[in-house]
Amino acid sequence: MSDRNRSFRLVVNKGAQPLSIAGLYLVTDQGENLVERVRSALRGGVSVLQYRAKHKPPELCRSEGSELKQLCRSFGVSFIVNDDVSLARDLDADGVHLGQDDESVGRAREQLGPGKFIGKSTHNLDEALQAEQEGADYIGFGAMYPTGSKNVTHIPGTAGLSAIRDRVRLPVVAIGGITTSNACRVIDAGADALAVISSVLSSPRPDLSACELRLLFNRQRPFPRGTVLTVAGSDSGGGAGIQADIKTITLLGSYAASVLTALTAQNTRGVSSIHGLPPSFVMDQLDAVLEDIPVDVIKTGMLHTPAIIAALAERLTERQTMTALVIDPVMVAKGGAALMECDATQIFLKQLLPLAYLLTPNIPEAERLLGTRISSEAHMEQAARDLHRLGAANVLIKGGHLAGQHSTDILFDGTECRSFTAERIFTNNTHGTGCSYASAIAAFLAQGEPLGCAVKKAKDFITAAIRMARPLGKGHSPINHFAAVRQR
The missing domain is CATH 3.20.20.70 (Aldolase class I)
Incomplete structure (x- = not known):
């Protein structure tokens, strides 16, 4: 067998950690x-x-x-x-x-x-x-x-x-x-x-x-503080998807690991094609990371197919030690392309959503998950409660799709609703907003912030990233991760 065709694998096993009081x-x-x-x-x-x-x-x-x-x-x-x-x-x-x-x-x-x-x-x-x-x-x-x-x-x-x-x-x-x-x-x-x-x-x-x-x-802990594993699709334009996740997590001070679910041919104007990866290979990536790297938070984005969703839910349920799961239910791209297959929604609702520590849908995603219309903050509160009843421990409904001078997000923790409000920025430079917002929350959770503080810090970050975005490309330009972090 030639060296070119030979596969090598080096495994280094470290001894089990001694018991401690901590x-x-x-x-x-x-x-x-x-x-x-x-x-x-x-x-x-x-x-x-x-x-x-x-x-x-x-x-x-x-x-x-x-x-x-x-x-x-x-x-x-x-x-x-x-x-x-x-x-x-x-x-x-x-x-x-x-x-x-x-x-x-x-x-x-x-x-x-x-x-x-x-x-x-x-x-x-x-x-x-x-x-x-x-x-x-x-x-x-x-x-x-x-x-x-x-x-x-x-x-x-x-x-x-x-x-x-x-x-x-x-x-x-x-x-x-x-x-x-x-x-x-x-x-x-x-x-x-x-x-x-x-x-x-x-x-x-x-x-x-x-x-x-x-x-x-x-x-x-010292920086990089905490590890976030993002399970998402690739955006060849770099504005959203796993690229935006890694930028956000790294710039905010945590370590980013990744599992790819799909490849997209994409730019600021839209998605021209999608190549879904085999569920077995998605799980191979997941297993490779989790068996070696201590992951504090898992964040999901574009999961694309029912098979990937079901396989991910099964694998996470089987794990002896649970990891906090932040689910961004990515369904439709900024330009309108479907990023989740039509028959995946029910599997998502029944198998993956109940595993969520935090679910972060925008209004169109919440409407699709619940089969209802959301046109006010009162509707957002009710939607958050309804999604909690379906099994998500905490639900953050993002209000960017409503009209008005302010953008308000509603967090329901199973007991009470809290509002997170910022001045609305009227701009087309919003590509990657949802991915980056959920990844920012995941990073702050991994760094030891309680949920409310993590959402508040992530809201401030994403608002600054939108406000400081600059035109890039001919469509919906990406937000400015770098400038938003520099002003913190």
């Missing part, structure tokens, strides 16, 4: 179906599980704890037992977490042996330093905020956490009342891990809630 630290509750809820949360990216079995019979603690430990093993997650050193020893747990009134760190170490984590709850600097002196491996510190899971008499809060951060060399697990709305402040104050209970386990989707909290830790 990231999302989940404490179990006393509710029903605990194992299944924990399984879902682990899929969302929990790093440590603490089994808290208050008032349960010893036999149940051992059987339930054993099942949870095996789950943790399969996900590569640290398994800690709350308070009970004997149970931790019987289960061969990775460690035990002790309260201030429990036995000493030294005594727990004698019973569990070397190589096990010993954590200690603390409420002030003196207790934290004492735990460190006793040989604890990490400390719990709090409460950060009031919580319903226990009687809290002392709340040092984020100010107290900031005050001890430079004095304690151990990993700090922040405890008490932490939710997605306040977690960023706790991380910024110096927490290595966030201990949560109800904000994940009481959620109808523990996997999504865990994934959302896990991403917030990326805010402490």
